[in-house]
Amino acid sequence: MGVKGTRQYNPAWHIALDLPHQLVVSECIARAALGREESRGGHTRDDFAKMSPEWRQVNLICYAEGNGVRVEKQALPTIPQELVTLFDSSELSKYMTQAELDSIAQGTA
Incomplete structure (x- = not known):
């Protein structure tokens, strides 16, 4: 070149x-x-x-x-619960599976 x-x-x-x-x-x-x-x-x-x-x-x-x-x-690392609550669930659903969203909602993530 x-x-x-x-x-x-x-x-x-x-x-x-x-x-x-x-x-x-x-x-x-x-x-x-x-x-x-x-x-x-x-x-x-x-x-x-x-x-x-x-x-x-x-x-x-x-x-x-x-x-x-x-x-x-x-x-x-797992996303801390206090950070997850800052996002709209419809936005998170673009990047997380339903199983991941369910475990976050139950506090087991």
């Missing part, structure tokens, strides 16, 4: 420098999306069309390693 001109006020120069990092981020997004076997919020999959309570309990963390990306699961 080449860039004409000088570094001063040259957007192409900055794009050229950013591109390798953008490729790493793109690979992280794609690998995490493939690894997450459910649909929730803005993340939807035809092959895993429903939300899964198990996936609510983890985040996928990406690490750049050498020429590739490593994806690991990391456990999430």
